[in-house]
Amino acid sequence: MKIKIIGAGPAGLYFAALMKRHDPSHEITLYERSQREATWGFGVVFSDRALEFLRADDEALYQYLTPHMETWPDLTIQVNDTKIPITGNGFAATGRLEMLTLMYAYVEKLGIKIEFQTEITSLDQVKDADLIVGANGAFSWVRSENEQKFGTRCDWRPNRFMWYGTSKVFDSLSLTFRETDQGVFCAHHYRYSPTMSTFLVEVEDETWQRVGFEHMSPEDTIRYCEKVFAKDLDGHPIISNNSYWRQFPAIWNEHWSFDNVVLMGDALRTAHFSIGSGTRLAMEDAVALFKAFKEKGNEVKAALARFQELRLPPMKKIWDAANISLRWYETMDEKVKALTPVEFAYSYMTRTGRVNHEEVKRRDPGLAAAYEQLHPEVIKVA
Template sequence: MKVVCVGGGPASLYFSILMKRVDPSHDITVYERNPAGSSYGWGVTYWDELFHFLHGVDPESARAISECSVRWDSWIVHLHDRATITVEHGDEGSGVSRRRLLDIFTERARALGVRIEFEREVTDEREFPDADLIVAGDGVNSVLRERHAAHFGTEIAVGRNKYVWLGTTKVFDSFTFAFTETPHGWIWCYGYRYDQDRSTVVVECSPDTWRGLGFHEANEADSLALMEKLFADILDGHSLMGRTQIDGSAHWLNFRTVTNRRWYRDNVVLLGDAAHTTHYSVGAGTTLALGDVAFLVDALHGDPRLAGALARYERERRSVIRAPQRAARYSARWYENLPRYIDLPPHQMITLLDQRNSRVLAYTPPWLYYRIGQITGRLSALRSGGGPTWQSRSSE
């Protein structure tokens, strides 16, 4: 096949890798509008399930990613001046630099014979009349998707809270949550390490808090200084780093949940964030995008008819995506309704933080949901002969 991949993110690059591994005769070119080595974002999170998948389909890139990754197996939750609690969580997570991840995939794709052209923006699939397949991996703002939004049935739901994605030289040994109360409401962040001397910090708050603290009219330098003050307890004197806008403002956003009723049109197929997005609070975006890759490659090599292969990919992958996307919506709503939970006793609040993707929690009094969870947890422990699913230490 002659394949064109639009967008040089993880999904497009990994798709080119797996297609070449299955059949080296594929003619594949990846087009990326930004210069080589540039990347938005800081770190990427993933879990063991993704690493095992990567190792199974392309051990070479999996080993390179593992060598550049850092790991954690606990949470630390800071509740203003009320408590600091360490949660020994069962699952181990990993972080890796987004730039390094892209470099690994780029080097691996080129080694397999994929052509990669940087600083080449694609706005119309008709630029490639001889392509058998055009993969739209150009992200949440996909130009190819927007050209045919009516066909794809694109819907975008905009979240209420404001958030900003930052970096810091503070190295977090655990996945860290911090909730800070201000005269204008609560503001919180979550931070995680992604290499030996850097961490990602995502700061979030309600729009009322955002305006009350003056972020709506502050430049980036003033915004960062205020956030460093608000989260001084966890930053230990380290600075925050942002991504300056052209007008000098901080890069505050409202999260957009993208869904599509159709995932392909003729020979154009959506991949990753162009097809779907999941709220950052569940840390599943990269995992789901690479899952799309596996489904699409399998479908293309399982059916010689392009239309049949793309129909299978759309049908099967959309079905798989529904559950994590639904869980991500519940997680986002939990944060949007933080006042409902923040005044609970610290251990109760943190238990519900862990359960934030539950479809039942939003419709159940928090104290009742916690009590039911405690009872079922004890019964489960008795049946298995084990102890609690997590333990904590508090500085209350």
Template sequence: MNIVCIGAGPAGLYFASSAKLRDAGHDITVIERDPPGATYGWGVVYWDDLLDALYENDRESAERIRAASTVWQEQVVSMRSTDRSYLAGYGYSVNRASLLEILAERAADLDVDVRYHKAVDDLSEFPDADLIVVAEGANSRIRQRYAEEFGTQIDQGRNPYIWLGTDRVFSMFTFDFEETPEGWIWFHAYPSSAGISTFIAECQEKTWRALGFDRLGNDETLRLLEEIFAEQLAGHSLISSSRGKPATWQRFTQVYNQTWRHDNMVLIGDAAHTTHFTIGSGTSLAIFDAIVLAEKLLEHQQLATALKEFDEEGHAALRMAQSSARSSMAWFENVDRYTNRNANEFCYAMSGRNSGQPPWRYQQHRLTQNLLVRKALRLTGNGLRWAQARRRGESRRQ
């Protein structure tokens, strides 16, 4: 099959490799408008379910991704830098540029033709393509040209946010909420790679304007954020540029498509759907898309049947994640409803922002704030992580 994949992000690159692994006879070209390694943002988070899928699908790239990843344990929620509460659990994070490098090298190893510095504006460039995979992100220009056919719906979140880095290394997934005279502003931070953490600052629109972020330049923005979060940054700096140009304030783009297929085209990853960054699932869902689409192409000789099953099953599987993401985004957009609480109560409300919780859960949450209980939970988490790593066959050197 002659396959053209537009976009060399995680979805496009991993699909190309996954399809080649299943049928080396596929002729696959990945086309990317940006240069190699170009990416917005710093690190991405993921969980054991993604590692399980990576090891099952392609151990070669899974080993490299795991080796490039950092494990963080616990989440800490801080209010005014002093009042803290904790949530148990662990996760993984990996620098996005490192992830793309690994995926691009693996695709090349499998004889995928990856072409950079090439923008695609018209699909007539590919008259011989049996399948065109559109994987060029939430702002996909190809999808926009066929918005009516895909039934595309685009909405913008209300809160401005900016995706930065910092040389302060956070060992936990950290939330810090600071009260200013103009309103509340907060950040989400987690380790991305050696010596660097991802740092996402967010606030409500009224606070953003009152603090002057709509008028400040890049350097002034960083200095003000460093001043507001001075205690948490502990003398460290914020970093704006991740690919040669400074980060800018954005509003989250919610993408929904009634169908992910049209003729011989199919949408995957953020081009097909987005989930708010506060649930940490965007990259995982993109890679799951890639695996499932490759598997459907293997299962069915008829392309139309493969795309139909991918579309229907994908929409059904995504429904819960998108619902959870919308609830999470709405909670942060209305965070000032909860800021009159102490850190324990605030943290508990945040942890239940996208699902109901039984009455006894709050007493359990209070119990887990005890240092000895937290240490016991960390040990339990270490044991669980070790067992899962052995089950999927992770290298012991990791």
């Protein structure tokens, strides 16, 4: 089968590898508009559960990637100067470019061609393919030019965020919330190498407006954020990589394919970064699409229908949880003012409804006990 994949991110790369390993006769080409060494952002993070899924599906790839990851067993919620460590929440992270570089080598060793600095702008350019995969990210033109066929919905959320990095190396995945005269600033930060950390800054839209970020230069924006998080950065700089203020698009498609065209990864649906599952979902998409073809052979339409059938139930659960999570951040100013640090950390842990009091107690008995002291009624409910 001739397979052409638009976008060489985790979804497209992994699907290509799975298909080629299964049947070396497949002719597979990935088209990536960027240079080989170029990428946006800094690190990507996986929960322990996400890595368990990867290991179950592909032990070899798990063993290939994990030596290049930074790991830690806990999560830290910080409200101003009060830190609440939360046990039972393991994570691992690696540099986005490092992961992609490893994946490039992985697929090329299998005989798959990656055409870098090659921008496909029309499906006509790849019309000779038996299968066309749109794996070109949240702003996929494959999807946007065929929204009616895919049944696309896009909900732009109000919060503003900026994806930065820093040379400050943090001990754990942390969420730091700092109150200022203009509003609450949240930093999502974690190390992804021995010398670097991701440092994503998020604010409510009203805070963004009050500060006047719209009219501020990139340099002044960095200086402002460095001042807000001065105690947390310990003199280390905030580093930009084409960083700019964004709003999150919550994207969903009722139909995942038409004819011989299918979407994967962020092109298919976006999951808010607060649940740390974007890369996991992309790679699980690849596994599900591969399994559909393994089951249906080279019957493209049957395989694409099977892909949605297999993948929809587990993916929808995570997507729904991600959307609840992102809305939690949209009222973070109110929560910081109204809740004690313990209540705030507990609210964070239970925000999606997938973690109840018994699960909090299992993961972190100390947090559960501290919350029970403030809210003894929760013991009766549990």
